[in-house]
Amino acid sequence: MTGAPAARRTGASDVPGFEFSVHATAGAARAGTFTTPHGDVPTPAFMAVGTLATVKTLDPAELRAVGAAMILANTYHLHLRPGEDVVRALGGLHRFMQWDGPILTDSGGFQVFSLEGMRRVTEDGVEFRSHIDGSTRFFTPERVIEIQRDLGADVVMQLDHVIPGQAELSDARDASERSVRWLARCRSAWESHRASTASDATPQTLFPIVQGGIHPSLRREAAKAIQDMGSWTGYAVGGLSVGESKTDTYAILDVTNDALPRDRPRYLMGVGFPDDLVEGVRRGVDLFDCVAPTRMGRTGTAFTNDGRVNVRNARWRLDPRPLDPDCMCSTCRRFSRAYIRHLFAADEVLGLRLLSLHNVHFLVSLMGAAQLAIAEGAFDGWSREWLSRYHSGSTTKP
């Protein structure tokens, strides 16, 4: 490590088994380690999303092989299928899906609030209809903690009230303040669960979510209210990348960077395009998640250092080159663009796999490169250069 002011700050969490250490910083960017009962996560880190207890098309062994340290699963989806009782009976998420690294479960707030016209919010919670069978369900702050307890992830999330990115101040304030009140109830539920749990059980921690739309004042107020409630293992920033402009997203990240404590990890929810990751790291974000790499992988788009590549394009018909000549993933080390294009043209599952694997690898190693650049005191230049190369590739290449 050279250059960077290696201001090591360790945030020992109140919850045993969790810890966050910052090894080096570069402006707001930090390189650190988020320790959990299921292992360490070098940060900044991208977490692949395993909505239904599977990162779509991939085997957990492949996630390990690309260097993924921590993954996500989803409370809303797992509650509906197979049901938290099944996951619990099978020994919890880690054993069920055979992922022995750290897992975070999203609370389902985002999914429930995306069910336009199928949900009703009260102060008590949110009533919604299952997208599977139309049955009526009711999520309260207490209920989502209970479900997540059964699922058994390392990090669980509060129930939050998510609103569209361009919501007006009054709506945004209403939702943000409700999220804070729901957080207090989540914390009580989580604390009584903790108190009633055997002392040798694997500990689970709860992350609060800062809401407030694109309104800096609301974000600052939420961050303060959350910290006034007590200390937390980590902090999430929610309600971004939901329709607002990128300028607004980045401006809010500057606000939350100032408003949240520096000795705890910050998790930016649901944001995961390559350039957003680098911009987020520049603004003090440590953890990211997004379905983009697997969703785009399934529809035929590859992330590369020179922008996106549509693998269905006929121009790759005879192209012997890998998707990205700089990439060391097992897709790029072995297969040509011509072969991957053929797999997509023929609707072969292996195509979805190879591209999803490449895209997850791409984001995981992008964050690895950011860690290194921060540790070496070279992050500012590295990130500017990378963004410039990525954007010029994206705009000039078909």
Add this chain to the structure above:
Amino acid sequence: MTGAPAARRTGASDVPGFEFSVHATAGAARAGTFTTPHGDVPTPAFMAVGTLATVKTLDPAELRAVGAAMILANTYHLHLRPGEDVVRALGGLHRFMQWDGPILTDSGGFQVFSLEGMRRVTEDGVEFRSHIDGSTRFFTPERVIEIQRDLGADVVMQLDHVIPGQAELSDARDASERSVRWLARCRSAWESHRASTASDATPQTLFPIVQGGIHPSLRREAAKAIQDMGSWTGYAVGGLSVGESKTDTYAILDVTNDALPRDRPRYLMGVGFPDDLVEGVRRGVDLFDCVAPTRMGRTGTAFTNDGRVNVRNARWRLDPRPLDPDCMCSTCRRFSRAYIRHLFAADEVLGLRLLSLHNVHFLVSLMGAAQLAIAEGAFDGWSREWLSRYHSGSTTKP
């Protein structure tokens, strides 16, 4: 190796790089090695089918890991997509699909003759319409050799005239005799290709196909006519498992076992349910292929030593057991029936993968167990016991 009369017979092939050695026999069953320019295949062996240059849902590294030695690809399908020119330009099938073991390409006869109402047979060849875009194509014996030359498999197959299993004697005779005439033309085309190929090119060999439906006399005549044409690296038996009864299938295998030379491998085309494999080995078959393990894997059926298991069944909802407690595949070593059922219920691709992998592993190791039993002089008892356990499981379990 104990017990078995280890009558080692080596059939040195006329084509350099190919050889077949029989290490042990048990009645008609043989344990041997089929040597090819891309490696050895311990026999009896099951070959997984990679119709479009991919064994559906699986990565070639996974095929290696389950012990698959040799795989198939399909001339008809690859001619239509991506086209043999593409495969050739990308360095041939082995490099294109990243499988460095032996490959066999089926001629496309079976596929073309399955296009009911979309094909027309003449002595010259068969005209058919592409199932992709309806375009008219014409396969002649010479053309399929040329296409297979471009694809670059180790073993290529003759164009044959395939008829339904219950075809009457006159139709069966007509098709069988045409197949023999087409074989002569395939051989000429293949020989001129050989003569014009650089001496350091990887050699490719041609297998004839014995046709004749369920009529022993026709099968014997075809086997004789084929051998009268010269010597061959190996012999295929086609046109079985196409609608005839299992009794008829097995009776014909007894006929071809007697009618074909013992020092060359016999390949039973398109037959691959577990019991058919064991019955085939008992009748002197060395090589098998079938889409069954991957097709059934994608629709939710697992082969086990106790018969088939439908993984979608609600009774597995909370079942922590693997698909088959005796199975050492990476699916059974890690995942519960409950998890696999969940993946199928949620339409997750990983379910298709895990089940396809298990089923291919199952057939590959079933043939491994047969090799061992033959070598140890225990095949007759082993095969009877295995068939009895498999059938009682299949019929008594839901």
